[in-house]
Amino acid sequence: MAGKRKKKARTREESLALPSRWRLQHGGFSEPVREADPETGAPVLHRRAIDTLGLMLANGTITQEMHDAGGCFRVLFRRAALDGMVRASLLRLPGRTADALSERAMDARRRVAEALDALGGHDSAAGSCAWHVLGLEMSVREWATRQGWGGRPVSPPQAQGMLVATLGVLAGHFGLVPRTRAA
Known part of the structure; x- marks a missing residue:
């Protein structure tokens, strides 16, 4: 040894x-x-x-308006503090500053709720896609295999189609594309 x-x-x-x-x-x-x-x-x-939306825009899968709508939803989601991350200001000023921030967050939450309603609600395929892919910034593949719609996995090509449809509805909701009137 x-x-x-x-x-x-x-x-x-x-x-x-x-x-x-x-x-x-x-x-x-x-x-x-x-x-x-x-x-x-x-x-x-x-x-x-x-960036998922950037790649889809570069590939021609989505339009610029759809890309901007996804960005609007993402910004509102962050402003509403729905991502689960706890944030605290390093500089705290007494008085109105804290009140203004909470009003801003509440307004963002209201706008996120309106967008989700336009998508058919939080439990709809588009609502789930917006929440997880746009808001929480999961990849489309990760959302499709882990979360999917109603807890059921979705194939990645179908998930990408759901994201495209979600972005189209959001572009209309945020007023980025002109609304056409039915004859």
């Missing part, structure tokens, strides 16, 4: 120039873009996380 050596455990160091393995499992990245830091002038590599 004296002749046996203990094997040293090798730890593989990750390159700090690349996204971590944990981050890569949550979605892809674009190719790095080399730019100069605006403050220091030092060269830096920027990697952009891939």
Whole structure:
């Protein structure tokens, strides 16, 4: 037994120039873009996380109005603080500031509820898609396999079609496309 050596455990160091393995499992990245830091002038590599709506717009799957409607819903969702993340202001001013923020959040919640009503309610396919894909920023594939509609998984191509339909309705709801009158 004296002749046996203990094997040293090798730890593989990750390159700090690349996204971590944990981050890569949550979605892809674009190719790095080399730019100069605006403050220091030092060269830096920027990697952009891939945006579902941006990809769909670039592929011609959705229109600019649909892309903007998804962005409007996402902004309202964040403003309404429906994403489950607890936020606290680092600078607290006494008086009206806290009241204005809560009014702003309540207005955003009202507008999100109106948008979900336009989609057929929270329990509809479009409502579920808007909540999870646009609001919580899940990937379409993740929503389709984990959440789906009514707790049932949906195939990814059908889920993408549901997202396109959801964006079309939201574009009309937010007034980004002209409404046509039925004859």
